[in-house]
Amino acid sequence: MRRGIYLIEEVDFRPMNSRAPREYLTWLTRYKREDEALDRPVLTSGLSIRSREIDLVGAFYAVGITGHPQFRAVTLWDCHGGWDGGWRQMMEIYDGVDDRLFLSDIDDLRFSAFSRPLGAVAGGPAIADLLAEPYAAPFYVLESARVRPGAALDYLAAVAEERAPILADHGHRCVGLYEVLLCDSEVVTLWGATLDDHLALQRAYDAALGLDDEVEPDPRLLAWRKRSRDFLEGPWRETLIAPFPGSRLAPR
Known part of the structure; x- marks a missing residue:
């Protein structure tokens, strides 16, 4: 059995507008629900890669009083199929650096984003x-x-x-x-x-x-x-x- 590969992303918003993370998370959860109907990954203008194998399993609003910068959203993605599945699909969009890679429906909404790939270990659930x-x-x-x-x-x-x-x-x-x-x-x-x-x-x-x-x-x-x-x-x-x-x- 291969290890699970995940991606965690922390997104900050400036200026400090509390509606920005709500708008972002609403947009994100909606279009990822639509991706569940896809039978193959696609790269589309304004939406980057769309794939059911890159599964948004968690979308969260950071509770700022517990130590997060305000305001922040956190997302957790499951790369179905591991390295050769969802992770490969995400990496393939950088092969040739397609012009569509630089377009997004949420341009200027996010101030910064920090992504980290994660590998599951024994003792933790899938x-x-x-x-x-x-x-x-x-x-x-x-x-x-x-x-x-x-x-x-x-x-x-x-x-x-x-x-x-x-x-x-x-x-x-x-x-x-x-x-x-x-x-x-x-x-x-x-x-x-x-x-x-x-x-x-x-x-x-x-x-x-x-x-x-x-x-x-x-x-x-x-x-x-x-x-x-x-x-x-x-x-x-x-x-x-x-x-x-x-x-x-x-x-x-």
């Missing part, structure tokens, strides 16, 4: 399996961490074995464990949770620090923070993202 359940959560926790060069797979293995069961006890479900590809020092993980689960987890962590005496502490949360430093070398951050209505991982 998103296609989650969608088949179907699974969806009202919030998702997006972790981005810089690890020691070469330590990405070791960190993710520890997350799967040690951290995931702790978070599961606090209502957080693992949605994806990913090595950031084309580099050797970054990982991304994704977790689904309710608002109540998010709040309870934060309070259990506070209680373990001795800063909340009204709830039960979970010392395992502190132990994991210490354990994670065996792998981390740079910034570690978790932020919350809310699924955009009409996207695949959004509650219906």
Whole structure:
């Protein structure tokens, strides 16, 4: 079985117009729904590549108060067929640099976009399996961490074995464990949770620090923070993202 290949993109909007991310996510989810009817990939003026194998599985609005620049949208794409499937289709549009590559219906709407290819690792679910359940959560926790060069797979293995069961006890479900590809020092993980689960987890962590005496502490949360430093070398951050209505991982 080949590994799953995904793409995560973070999009910023300027000036700070709160309608811009809504307009972008509305446009994106609508035209990707139309792509489900395609029987082959096509390159069209104003829309770049359209393909059902490049599947928009998650479209999210960043919860700015949790550490995102405001305003930001996050999208997650599943490259069906892996390297030889959706990823190949995305790369083929750069062969010959077709004029249509430089046209988009959303020109000037986005200020900047940062894309990272992701490789799924053992211990994490395939998103296609989650969608088949179907699974969806009202919030998702997006972790981005810089690890020691070469330590990405070791960190993710520890997350799967040690951290995931702790978070599961606090209502957080693992949605994806990913090595950031084309580099050797970054990982991304994704977790689904309710608002109540998010709040309870934060309070259990506070209680373990001795800063909340009204709830039960979970010392395992502190132990994991210490354990994670065996792998981390740079910034570690978790932020919350809310699924955009009409996207695949959004509650219906």
